[in-house]
Amino acid sequence: MSARRAELTRAAARLFAEKGYHGTSIGDLAEALGVQKGSLYAHIESKADLLWEVAREGADAFHAALDAVPDEGPVVERIRAALRAHLRVVSEQLDVATVFVREWRYLEGERRDAFLAERRRYEERFRALFREGRELGELRTDLDDGTAALLALSAANWAYTWLRAGSGTDELADRFTALLLDGMRGYASR
Amino acid sequence: MSARRAELTRAAARLFAEKGYHGTSIGDLAEALGVQKGSLYAHIESKADLLWEVAREGADAFHAALDAVPDEGPVVERIRAALRAHLRVVSEQLDVATVFVREWRYLEGERRDAFLAERRRYEERFRALFREGRELGELRTDLDDGTAALLALSAANWAYTWLRAGSGTDELADRFTALLLDGMRGYASR
């Protein structure tokens, strides 16, 4: 892929995140590259191609981040690492993450199906951590692991709305992890 | 407001939630009412009016739900009630809630500003619960209440993506509350 084409994809990620897919015109993208709108078709076949590419880039980034989480060792540490990994992708590739979380639904046809499968797989990998934690007794044995994973994933998926780069992302992930593990109830009332 | 106008607002909420604001045309709305698109302008002045109305309806619903939460009594119970209230709005008015959470950002000008103020006020009311809980010692005194509120609000705000009506919404809210309060860690490893 040429350098120019990569520039176009980056501009698409930024504008789709900022104004939404349907709120971004081919003219907007051309203007971002300082070019006439017809010229973009030297690089793409359609606007939908760009959405597909950015969405896939997001899926790759999140899966790659999870790949770096060890699949052995204390589950509690792996959950912490998974949350760190997810939030790091959000903070370092905010535009791509935003498209991955919010704009993917404007994909159509088999691309939409393929994306949804990847997204479900990602969430399943997350969910597996909590299930394993319960089964191994590292999390409470009466844990509703589906609800637990949903809570953690909600925090992760919502992060694109407030997380900004450079503000102690790892520490924030650790604060979430600590809350999820130990709760907020006072010692006195336990 | 006439019955027909209310129908239009309902159709707008449904279509904006389903296809997005920019993905919904005036023609789509007219078709939903079984009418020519020009006829809609007997009821509205512009498409943006409909987005504004649905967004405001959402803000009203969420604030009204929080109003029913008592402002005295055990903080833990009030947090449970607030989560129940929020999820109940999501499950009973999913379309409106979706616009409130996701589509509001296509508002423009002072309407956008006014909405954002309402949204921040809502989140502040939520946040206050956790702060009070810490101050009164009902939650742990070393609690990072900002992060705690963020975690709870993330779960609440993300709910529109998966919550569907009629499946024990209150019980789900209670499971979230229990997890947030007591955490997931095993008794053995505590």
Next chain:
DNA sequence: CCACCTTCCGAACGATCGTTAGCCTCCCGA
């Protein structure tokens, strides 16, 4: 030096967009 490939331009395409206009019909209250 020539052939080719990439990249862009300028102009135009048909389609669709949100909105306006003039006119008609029906119903309800005075």
Next chain:
DNA sequence: TCGGGAGGCTAACGATCGTTCGGAAGGTGG
């Protein structure tokens, strides 16, 4: 009984949409 508002129609508006096309510049490899 009559006036008027509510609600709908058809037709059209200018704007903007995504996309196509023929051609031209510029650099690169043979």
